[in-house]
Amino acid sequence: MNKAIRYWNPYLEVLPRESLGELQLKKFKRILRWAYDRSRFHRALYQEAGLRPEDIRTWEDVRRVPKVEKSMMRTVQRKDPFPYGEALCVPLDDVTEFHQTSGTTGQPVYQPDTWQDWEWFSECWATLLWAQGYRPHDRVFLPFGYNVFVAFWTAHYACEKIGCEVIPGGVLDTQARILKIQEVRPTAMMATPTYVLGMADVAEKKLSLNPASDLGIRKITCAGEPGALIPSTKRRMEQAWGAKVFDHAGATEIGAWGFECEAQSGGLHINEAMFMAELEDLETGEPITQAGRPGKLVITALDRLAQPCIRFDAKDIVELSDEQCECGRSFRLLPKGVFGRADDITKVKGVLLAPTAIEEVVHAFPGIGDEYEVVVDKKGDVDHILLKVEMLEPGTPAAKELEAKLRTELRVKTNLGYDIEVYHYGSLPRYEVKARRFKDLRHKGAA
Amino acid sequence: MKEEKGTWAQMASRVEELGRLAQDLYDASEDFPAVNRNAKRILASLEVLRINLEKIAE
Numbered sequence: 001m002n003k004a005i006r007y008w009n010p011y012l013e014v015l016p017r018e019s020l021g022e023l024q025l026k027k028f029k030r031i032l033r034w035a036y037d038r039s040r041f042h043r044a045l046y047q048e049a050g051l052r053p054e055d056i057r058t059w060e061d062v063r064r065v066p067k068v069e070k071s072m073m074r075t076v077q078r079k080d081p082f083p084y085g086e087a088l089c090v091p092l093d094d095v096t097e098f099h100q101t102s103g104t105t106g107q108p109v110y111q112p113d114t115w116q117d118w119e120w121f122s123e124c125w126a127t128l129l130w131a132q133g134y135r136p137h138d139r140v141f142l143p144f145g146y147n148v149f150v151a152f153w154t155a156h157y158a159c160e161k162i163g164c165e166v167i168p169g170g171v172l173d174t175q176a177r178i179l180k181i182q183e184v185r186p187t188a189m190m191a192t193p194t195y196v197l198g199m200a201d202v203a204e205k206k207l208s209l210n211p212a213s214d215l216g217i218r219k220i221t222c223a224g225e226p227g228a229l230i231p232s233t234k235r236r237m238e239q240a241w242g243a244k245v246f247d248h249a250g251a252t253e254i255g256a257w258g259f260e261c262e263a264q265s266g267g268l269h270i271n272e273a274m275f276m277a278e279l280e281d282l283e284t285g286e287p288i289t290q291a292g293r294p295g296k297l298v299i300t301a302l303d304r305l306a307q308p309c310i311r312f313d314a315k316d317i318v319e320l321s322d323e324q325c326e327c328g329r330s331f332r333l334l335p336k337g338v339f340g341r342a343d344d345i346t347k348v349k350g351v352l353l354a355p356t357a358i359e360e361v362v363h364a365f366p367g368i369g370d371e372y373e374v375v376v377d378k379k380g381d382v383d384h385i386l387l388k389v390e391m392l393e394p395g396t397p398a399a400k401e402l403e404a405k406l407r408t409e410l411r412v413k414t415n416l417g418y419d420i421e422v423y424h425y426g427s428l429p430r431y432e433v434k435a436r437r438f439k440d441l442r443h444k445g446a447a
Numbered sequence: 448m449k450e451e452k453g454t455w456a457q458m459a460s461r462v463e464e465l466g467r468l469a470q471d472l473y474d475a476s477e478d479f480p481a482v483n484r485n486a487k488r489i490l491a492s493l494e495v496l497r498i499n500l501e502k503i504a505e
Contacts, residue, residue, distance in 0.1 A: 009499055011455055023502050115491035123495050274498075303498050 001136070006327070008130035012273035013329045020330060021059075024276045027302035028310075029056050032065065035308040038089035041076045042308065063278070063287060067298055067311045070101070073109045073253070084112050090306050099150040101252045102434060111150065111252050112306040118154070120303050121255050124274055125158030128259030131269070131327070132246040133219055134188060136163030141186035141217070143177040143199065144432075145170035150252045151224060155190055164188075174202045181215050188219040193227025193237060194435045196220055197370040200240035212242030220245045224434055226356050229260065229268070229337035232363035236370065249316070249338050254309050255301045258334065261327045268318075268338070269331040276300040277332075278311070279320060282342065291322040296342050315342040317354070346440055348376055348383045351415050355438040358387065361409050367391060367402050371428040377441040387418045394422040452503065459500040466493050 007013040015023065033053040035042035046052070049066045056062060077085035081092055088095075090112075097113035113121065134140070140159045144152045146168070159166045167186055169177045178199060181189070191199070203209040211217065220243050222228035228237070228247035237245045249258035249268055257275040258268035270277045279288040279295035288295040297316040301309040317340035321333040340354040347353070355374060362372045369390030377384050389406070391399045403420050410418050469489045476482035 010451075011503060012499065019502070026502070115488055116494045119491050119495045120498065123499070 003135045003137075007329070008127045009273070013127070013131075013331065015273070015330055017330055020272050024272060024302065025059065025062070028062060028276055028300060029053065031300065031302055031304075031308055031310060032056055034305065035087075035089060035310055039087045039308065041072075041086040042310070062276075062311075065311050067313045068309075069313045070109055070253070071106070074107045077110055083110050084307060087307050088112060089308060090114055095306055098148070099153070099252055100148050102149060109253060113304075114306045117304050117306050118157070120274070121150075121154040122157035122161055124250075124256040124271060125154045126161045127271055127274075128248050128256060129155070129158050129162060129164075129221065131259055131261040131329075132221060133244075133262050134159070134162055134164055138162075138164040138188050138219070139167065139184070139186040140164045140188045140190070141167045141169050141177075141181055141184075143169040143172075143174075143189065143191055143195065152190060154256065155221070155223075174199055175206060178203045178207055178209065178211075178215070181217065182209065185216045187216065188221070189217050189243075190221040190223065192224040192432070192434070193222050193230075193233055194225060194370075194431045196222065196237045196245070197233075197240065198430055198432070200237075201370065211240055215241070217241050217243050219243055222247050223250065226338050226340075227359065229266065229339070230356055230360050230363065231266075232360050236363055247337050251314065253307075254299055254312060254314060255304060257299060257301070258337065260337070261325065261329065263325055263327040265323070265325050265327075265333060265335075267321060267325075267333040267335040269325065269327075269329055269333055272331045274302055276302055279318065282317070282345075288320070291320045294319045294339075297338075316340075317342060317345055344438055346376070348385060348416055353385075353414060353416060357414050358410065359437075361406070361413050362387075362389060364409070365402060365406060367398075368406065369425050369428075371430065371437075373428055373437050373439070375439045375441060383442065385416060385418045386421060388421045388423060388428060390423050390425045390428055392425050394424060455500060456504040459497075459503050462493060462496045462500060466490070466497075469493060 036046055036053045045066050051064060076087050077083060079085040081088060094114045095112040096115050097118050099111045100108040142152050142156060146153055156166050167184060169180060200211045203211045220241060222245060227233040228245050234245050247260045247268060248256060250256035258270050260268055278298040280298055281288055282296055294317055297314040297318050298311050299314050300311055316338040318334045318338055321335045323333055325333055339356050345352060345354050358374055362368055371390055373388040375386040393399055399422060403422055407418060407420055469486050472482060473486035473490060476486055
């Protein structure tokens, strides 16, 4: 095999845009027909909208297809067949994989997959890992306990597919994982940005190791949180590990739909051979096709069969670019990747606030720790933001000066004022997956 | 590119041949689980090969 080949799929990844569009439309019609014929949920949804599969001929027709929200899947899954309900499109005997969403926003949604779906999911991951430079000579460490969540399962299988050697690092604590890395010298690793920084911190402070010079990791693929495309967070990770850090985007119900390539353009490619991404205005729901305007992602997994994902409201906030990436792929770029969640972006004092904007500022100050917490609450009738950060020596003149600089920079970057509480290093909660650093207490129940 | 496309189109037709063979194996192995389940798995992988080469001959 020619390992110098830049693309996992040298045909699809450079397909001219017009051909790519034709392929997507063909696949969209096919998955819609598949779901209409097999899923009671989808058929009822489309019939209610007065739509039959043969009505879909153009991109305008595609936009008439009703969207699916996670809350709808929760309702569907209360029906038979147990536990997947009426969106299941294959016999239960053909389901070979069970996973579920994390339940962060409510009752978890169950995700069935067939062998074919699982191969396809791994293929999406193989595409992104190859684009990030993973090759058969790589030894890949996965510091994560695989479980009912889909996280890193298909990354593992994709590594196998590429021919990498995979080291499953589950059921070890952080120190044991670091020592295992030191012992077996993997070349690459995958984790959430929070955990990548947390591991570096433990290596330095508890094991007196410098990850960049002592551990040999040269590629890190991040998942689960947006940090790998927040420049200051990416810089922290790359400096701590002496490695290139790449982002990827995916979800249980969708698949691994976006990836950063070796060119590190600052954005994510949408894998448009396997997914169809549409953008909608956050308030009006109007389609967005032009570059540079933030919108909400509506996405279709074009080849996933057991429980189709058709025009799924992903709640990810992204914007399109017309720039061509120097990697040569024709897949469209999303600058800054997923830079917010519709669930998280909120108005504070009438100003739209994305938690990623706060992280970008906090992590740009070397004297401030990796962990932080944002609490939005009301003081009387007025919105109030409290930012908790960690410093090595709070209360000193240097710390006070840093705090003042932080407050000014936050005001400049987010147009909002903050109260800042400074804690001793190690006081704030540590997370391994899906950090919940943003709490909005203005309404009943914390976010 | 044209030459590559020809080679890739040939690959696509080989995938169809493989598909027919794997389907035959699957159909003939109802009473032989070790063949039946592995043939079914090959059929699943073949679908991903089809996805990878879709529309190449058009």
